[in-house]
Amino acid sequence: MATIQPVKGTRDFYPEDLAFRRWLYEHIRTVSESHGYQEFDGPFIERLELYAAKSSEELVKEQSFVFADRGGDMVALRPELTLSLARMVAQRSKSLPQPIRWWSFGPFWRYERPQKGRSREFFQWNIDLVGVESPQADAEIASIGAAFFRAVGLGPRIIRILVNDRRLAERQLEQAGIPARLWPGVFKLIDRRDKLSAAAWSAYALETGLDAGQLSSLQHILEDTEAWRTSPEMVAFFAAAEALGSSEYLAYDPTVIRGLDYYTGTVFEARDTAGEHRAILGGGRYDNLVADVGGERLPGTGFAMGDVVLGLVLASAAALPTLRTSPSVVLVTNFDTTTQQASLILCQTLRAGGLQAEWYPEPGRIPRQLKYADRLGIPVAAILGPDEVQAGKLTLKHLPSGRQITCTQAEAVLRIQELIGH
Amino acid sequence: MATIQPVKGTRDFYPEDLAFRRWLYEHIRTVSESHGYQEFDGPFIERLELYAAKSSEELVKEQSFVFADRGGDMVALRPELTLSLARMVAQRSKSLPQPIRWWSFGPFWRYERPQKGRSREFFQWNIDLVGVESPQADAEIASIGAAFFRAVGLGPRIIRILVNDRRLAERQLEQAGIPARLWPGVFKLIDRRDKLSAAAWSAYALETGLDAGQLSSLQHILEDTEAWRTSPEMVAFFAAAEALGSSEYLAYDPTVIRGLDYYTGTVFEARDTAGEHRAILGGGRYDNLVADVGGERLPGTGFAMGDVVLGLVLASAAALPTLRTSPSVVLVTNFDTTTQQASLILCQTLRAGGLQAEWYPEPGRIPRQLKYADRLGIPVAAILGPDEVQAGKLTLKHLPSGRQITCTQAEAVLRIQELIGH
Numbered sequence: 001m002a003t004i005q006p007v008k009g010t011r012d013f014y015p016e017d018l019a020f021r022r023w024l025y026e027h028i029r030t031v032s033e034s035h036g037y038q039e040f041d042g043p044f045i046e047r048l049e050l051y052a053a054k055s056s057e058e059l060v061k062e063q064s065f066v067f068a069d070r071g072g073d074m075v076a077l078r079p080e081l082t083l084s085l086a087r088m089v090a091q092r093s094k095s096l097p098q099p100i101r102w103w104s105f106g107p108f109w110r111y112e113r114p115q116k117g118r119s120r121e122f123f124q125w126n127i128d129l130v131g132v133e134s135p136q137a138d139a140e141i142a143s144i145g146a147a148f149f150r151a152v153g154l155g156p157r158i159i160r161i162l163v164n165d166r167r168l169a170e171r172q173l174e175q176a177g178i179p180a181r182l183w184p185g186v187f188k189l190i191d192r193r194d195k196l197s198a199a200a201w202s203a204y205a206l207e208t209g210l211d212a213g214q215l216s217s218l219q220h221i222l223e224d225t226e227a228w229r230t231s232p233e234m235v236a237f238f239a240a241a242e243a244l245g246s247s248e249y250l251a252y253d254p255t256v257i258r259g260l261d262y263y264t265g266t267v268f269e270a271r272d273t274a275g276e277h278r279a280i281l282g283g284g285r286y287d288n289l290v291a292d293v294g295g296e297r298l299p300g301t302g303f304a305m306g307d308v309v310l311g312l313v314l315a316s317a318a319a320l321p322t323l324r325t326s327p328s329v330v331l332v333t334n335f336d337t338t339t340q341q342a343s344l345i346l347c348q349t350l351r352a353g354g355l356q357a358e359w360y361p362e363p364g365r366i367p368r369q370l371k372y373a374d375r376l377g378i379p380v381a382a383i384l385g386p387d388e389v390q391a392g393k394l395t396l397k398h399l400p401s402g403r404q405i406t407c408t409q410a411e412a413v414l415r416i417q418e419l420i421g422h
Numbered sequence: 423m424a425t426i427q428p429v430k431g432t433r434d435f436y437p438e439d440l441a442f443r444r445w446l447y448e449h450i451r452t453v454s455e456s457h458g459y460q461e462f463d464g465p466f467i468e469r470l471e472l473y474a475a476k477s478s479e480e481l482v483k484e485q486s487f488v489f490a491d492r493g494g495d496m497v498a499l500r501p502e503l504t505l506s507l508a509r510m511v512a513q514r515s516k517s518l519p520q521p522i523r524w525w526s527f528g529p530f531w532r533y534e535r536p537q538k539g540r541s542r543e544f545f546q547w548n549i550d551l552v553g554v555e556s557p558q559a560d561a562e563i564a565s566i567g568a569a570f571f572r573a574v575g576l577g578p579r580i581i582r583i584l585v586n587d588r589r590l591a592e593r594q595l596e597q598a599g600i601p602a603r604l605w606p607g608v609f610k611l612i613d614r615r616d617k618l619s620a621a622a623w624s625a626y627a628l629e630t631g632l633d634a635g636q637l638s639s640l641q642h643i644l645e646d647t648e649a650w651r652t653s654p655e656m657v658a659f660f661a662a663a664e665a666l667g668s669s670e671y672l673a674y675d676p677t678v679i680r681g682l683d684y685y686t687g688t689v690f691e692a693r694d695t696a697g698e699h700r701a702i703l704g705g706g707r708y709d710n711l712v713a714d715v716g717g718e719r720l721p722g723t724g725f726a727m728g729d730v731v732l733g734l735v736l737a738s739a740a741a742l743p744t745l746r747t748s749p750s751v752v753l754v755t756n757f758d759t760t761t762q763q764a765s766l767i768l769c770q771t772l773r774a775g776g777l778q779a780e781w782y783p784e785p786g787r788i789p790r791q792l793k794y795a796d797r798l799g800i801p802v803a804a805i806l807g808p809d810e811v812q813a814g815k816l817t818l819k820h821l822p823s824g825r826q827i828t829c830t831q832a833e834a835v836l837r838i839q840e841l842i843g844h
Contacts, residue, residue, distance in 0.1 A: 004469060004716055036781075245770045
């Protein structure tokens with residue numbers, strides 16, 4: 001019989017994979033909490049209508065896992081969290097203390113062709129600041145991204161957070177004589193710039209409704225790296241980022257616009273400077289979203305970062321951590337059936353003393369049991385044969401050094417702590 | 423416009439709800455790791471065929487969220503983890519060091535009528551020991567359940583773990599002259615005993631194919647609380663549990679059989695002694711499961727515990743924890759636009775000093791800002807007005823005591839640590 005296969009685009013988290021996910025979570029948690037953000041989560045499934053017309057047409061129509069539940073409602077496996085956040089805030093906007101600073105880390109789904117940097121099931125960090133309209137709020141959010149990169153060893157030579165402001169972009173388009181009805185299409189066009197060839201992109205621009213003169217103006221806009229100086233929001237943003245210690249990660253980039261329909265102001269994405277990978281994180285300001293899902297108007301800003309691209313970037317930068325998977329500090333050996341009861345009692349004593357202790361569950365040759373401990377990186381083996389049981393003693397072997405000592409069972413916790421250097 | 427509703431049977435995790443989920447996770451992690459178990463996870467969606475015929479017909483046909491993905495495959499939102507674990511072990515049975523001790527905590531879905539103790543989306547702790555056939559392995563698993571209950575303040579007066587062995591039950595049925603072809607039906611019958619009235623249950627027994635004499639024998643079996651003494655596995659199980667310090671939680675119960683088809687030996691479930699709630703956790707031995715999904719034969723034992731019933735039991739026992747949701751230890755106030763830059767720099771200095779610091783993001787009246795800190799339980803406010811900025815000083819207010827001190831910005835981290843008693 002062949003082994004049943006997992007679903008394409010999903011991942012199995014063996015202990016070594018989970019250890020990386022946990023490492024990521026711990027860094028995300030530390031950085032989020034150092035800025036005062038509270039952990040929250042939405043449901044993993046939501047009604048399709050929550051996303052329809054507020055997120056992005058491509059995301060909803062082509063990339064969501066959608067199904068009819070047994071009651072007939074159309075339901076989606078969440079492709080993103082911001083809409084759930086907006087719904088949750090809208091439900092309690094009267095009672096939640098503001099500002100709302102929330103972060104989350106959990107699974108999301110998008111039906112995309114599995115490829116480098118993309119899986120259909122992935123984990124994402126979301127962090128949002130709701131109730132504040134100032135550029136300082138955007139700067140705080142972008143600076144949290146920078147603080148995270150610094151914490152995981154990805155310096156500003158490796159990562160850059162590229163920033164723009166849709167309000168500034170709209171003013172630029174207006175000045176170029178591009179009518180407001182074309183702006184949503186032009187934003188999609190800008191977002192596609194690095195996904196298409198120059199010729200295909202120009203053709204797409206004309207399809208979008210731009211004439212040759214407007215296209216030329218747009219190209220000038222996308223090359224003008226000093227335009228941020230004309231935007232009071234961008235100027236205040238970069239000043240606040242300076243105070244928050246993140247400016248070396250940040251750069252204005254007029255080609256960044258982001259694909260989601262709900263952004264209304266600052267937008268940004270993190271890229272590797274080598275240009276090898278997709279965007280590592282993306283975010284921006286969404287001042288109408290809470291109202292869009294039925295709440296009162298509440299401004300918000302935030303970003304999302306997936307685990308897959310980040311893992312690739314860490315690998316490229318040789319910054320992947322080396323992680324142990326076994327939590328055990330001591331393996332209690334299993335000599336034979338006459339010593340089993342004493343071994344189990346010893347395990348329990350060690351755990352009561354605060355040590356992570358596991359028992360080799362089958363009696364047998366001690367060298368084989370020590371090999372198992374060694375393979376799992378368990379530093380100490382507690383060997384308990386019939387003589388030791390009778391004498392109330394045990395042998396402790398420190399596997400990395402080979403050092404071996406004998407002690408009473410009452411001393412065991414202390415001696416093990418000494419051996420592992422605690 | 424009405425707020426868009428969440429999907430029925432799902433839950434929103436506002437920070438106070440997430441704080442409970444995290445508290446639960448932390449206890450689960452500590453107990454699992456104290457016994458040497460490694461954290462792992464499966465995908466959240468699996469092919470329906472993984473569950474079909476190996477789990478329980480009711481679970482697969484009536485209770486799973488099932489859909490065809492865009493490629494046409496039938497996919498289920500995972501209703502349980504043990505089949506994913508079996509698949510993952512089968513895929514790597516040659517390379518994984520044995521014994522395999524794995525635990526996990528994550529979301530699961532069952533399409534059930536939302537009611538007390540049930541939600542359609544819930545969190546579950548899974549813990550499994552694979553590769554060991556001994557009763558000591560079952561005792562270790564059950565003892566981990568007991569250790570968890572002790573850790574969260576649910577003593578053996580409140581919770582009992584009721585244990586049986588399907589091998590023992592089969593011998594008893596055989597002795598009662600009930601033919602082997604009826605056993606699967608009889609196990610379902612036993613599992614339904616507390617869900618039906620006595621009359622309905624007897625009627626169901628006759629439908630299952632038992633005659634009146636066999637039914638009477640079955641009733642004797644279900645009342646014989648000493649039968650475990652005839653089972654070498656159960657005797658060894660209780661002896662090992664004694665060594666592991668969990669016996670006061672454990673009791674033999676011939677009416678416990680569990681609903682999943684794949685159990686082959688020891689089965690157990692935890693119940694509140696008051697009988698108010700559903701089973702809190704359930705598990706047992708599944709020696710054929712890895713082979714059933716296409717691997718080599720590998721024995722296993724484990725249990726799963728959901729978060730919903732546990733929450734209700736904790737509430738009944740007045741053992742729910744009181745948890746803070748904000749991680750911040752200091753709020754940096756926002757006096758006016760002239761002090762903003764200095765306030766942001768102070769935030770950054772405090773974070774660099776290891777403190778969780780948040781900034782009040784809008785300039786305005788200080789009492790209002792202090793009220794916000796108080797409402798979130800943030801213990802210290804750092805007040806920075808124009809005079810303080812000019813003098814390089816700041817005022818620290820310890821909100822619980824009202825104590826107020828002035829210090830230099832260089833001293834701030836140390837003074838705050840003193841105020842909060844670190």
